[in-house]
Structure formats: C-alpha cells, structure tokens
Amino acid sequence: KQEVTQIPAALSVPEGENLVLNCSFTDSAIYNLQWFRQDPGKGLTSLLLIQSSQREQTSGRLNASLDKSSGRSTLYIAASQPGDSATYLCAVSFGGGADGLTFGKGTHLIIQP
Amino acid sequence: SQTIHQWPATLVQPVGSPLSLECTVEGTSNPNLYWYRQAAGRGLQLLFYSVGIGQISSEVPQNLSASRPQDRQFILSSKKLLLSDSGFYLCAWTRQGRETQYFGPGTRLLVL
Numbered sequence: 001k002q003e004v005t006q007i008p009a010a011l012s013v014p015e016g017e018n019l020v021l022n023c024s025f026t027d028s029a030i031y032n033l034q035w036f037r038q039d040p041g042k043g044l045t046s047l048l049l050i051q052s053s054q055r056e057q058t059s060g061r062l063n064a065s066l067d068k069s070s071g072r073s074t075l076y077i078a079a080s081q082p083g084d085s086a087t088y089l090c091a092v093s094f095g096g097g098a099d100g101l102t103f104g105k106g107t108h109l110i111i112q113p
Numbered sequence: 114s115q116t117i118h119q120w121p122a123t124l125v126q127p128v129g130s131p132l133s134l135e136c137t138v139e140g141t142s143n144p145n146l147y148w149y150r151q152a153a154g155r156g157l158q159l160l161f162y163s164v165g166i167g168q169i170s171s172e173v174p175q176n177l178s179a180s181r182p183q184d185r186q187f188i189l190s191s192k193k194l195l196l197s198d199s200g201f202y203l204c205a206w207t208r209q210g211r212e213t214q215y216f217g218p219g220t221r222l223l224v225l
Contacts, residue, residue: 044205098145100162
C-alpha cells in the first residue's frame with residue numbers, strides 16, 4: 001500500500017522566515033506529485049504540480065522539488081507572510097493519469113505577524 | 114475558464130437516511146472526476162473516480178456509491194447513512210492525462 005507522510009504535522013514561525021515542508025512517499029514509481037493549500041473549512045487550492053520526469057517547479061515565492069529515487073519532495077516558502085497560514089497537503093499519483101491521488105495528512109502552518 | 118460546483122455546502126442528516134451529493138464541472142468536456150472524503154483527524158481519502166459517463170471505479174468498499182449520468186456531473190449517494198459517513202466531501206476534476214487536479218468547495222456532512 002502506497003503511503004505519503006508529511007513532516008512536521010504543525011509549524012509556527014515568525015513572519016519573514018524561509019521555511020521547508022517535507023513530504024515522503026513509499027513507492028518511487030510515481031506519475032506526478034502535487035502540493036495543495038487548504039484554508040479552514042475550504043476546498044483545496046493547487047500550488048504546484050511536478051511530473052515524474054521533473055526535478056522542481058517554481059511559482060512566485062514557492063519552490064517544490066522532487067527526488068524520486070529517495071521518495072521525497074520539499075516545498076520551500078520564501079519570505080513567509082501571515083497570509084501563508086494554512087494546511088499544506090502533498091499528494092502523489094501512483095496508478096496513472098486517471099487514478100486519484102494519495103494524500104499525506106498535511107502540515108498545519110501558522111505564520112506569526 | 115473552468116469551474117467546479119458542489120452542493121449542498123452543508124448537510125445534517127440522521128443515521129439511516131439517504132444521501133445525494135452533486136458535483137458539476139463547467140468549461141471543459143470529458144473530464145476525469147473524483148470523490149474524496151476528509152474525516153476528522155484523517156487525511157483525504159479517494160472514494161471513487163470516473164473516466165467517462167457510466168464508468169465508475171471504487172477505491173474503498175463502503176455503503177456509498179457514485180454515478181455519472183452526464184459528462185460533467187458526478188453524484189455521490191447512499192441508501193442509509195452511518196455515523197462514520199460524517200466528514201468533508203470533496204469533488205475534483207482533471208483533464209485526461211497526468212495533470213493538475215482541481216477541487217470544488219466541498220460539502221460538510223454531519224450524520225447524527
């Protein structure tokens with residue numbers, strides 16, 4: 001059974017800091033990996049998608065990396081802001097383009113003003 | 114642009130009652146459609162996915178079922194709800210292929 005683990009489960013940092021969220025997966029035969037953001041009581045917002053052939057993707061202050069061989073991905077957030085406070089979810093597609101995603105339990109991030 | 118709708122937003126139902134949650138996608142055709150559930154203290158779990166009208170794949174055996182009567186409509190149903198069915202139900206879509214999944218706003222279901 002494929003599993004996705006996210007560390008840490010919760011993180012609280014002062015505004016302006018750079019931070020790294022970690023995601024690991026048990027099966028290296030992935031098709032793609034996505035990072036999402038979830039605000040309380042809301043749906044998921046896609047942040048970055050990394051195909052299995054890619055090493056990293058960047059969007060604004062966000063950078064996601066992928067190391068298939070070690071089964072790891074990181075989400076780097078630069079110059080954090082209070083508006084970045086949310087739960088960040090890592091999800092992996094294992095079974096192919098049509099199959100659903102396997103999610104980690106998320107990292108609950110609080111940015112202190 | 115594409116949008117995804119879910120309704121109702123919130124639902125409180127007694128144990129043993131039926132359930133019907135609806136999801137529709139606008140602005141695209143022949144999407145892959147997905148139902149997920151997020152239960153308290155647990156991660157998001159894939160329940161069903163569909164690659165076309167009438168084609169449903171189930172990931173988790175339970176008292177829920179899904180149907181896709183139209184290309185951009187995905188319905189989650191139950192004949193008799195259990196307490197354990199409580200949770201946050203999310204619908205998602207993606208274009209055919211290995212692309213980004215887009216999620217709807219979700220339906221919060223409380224079974225009492």
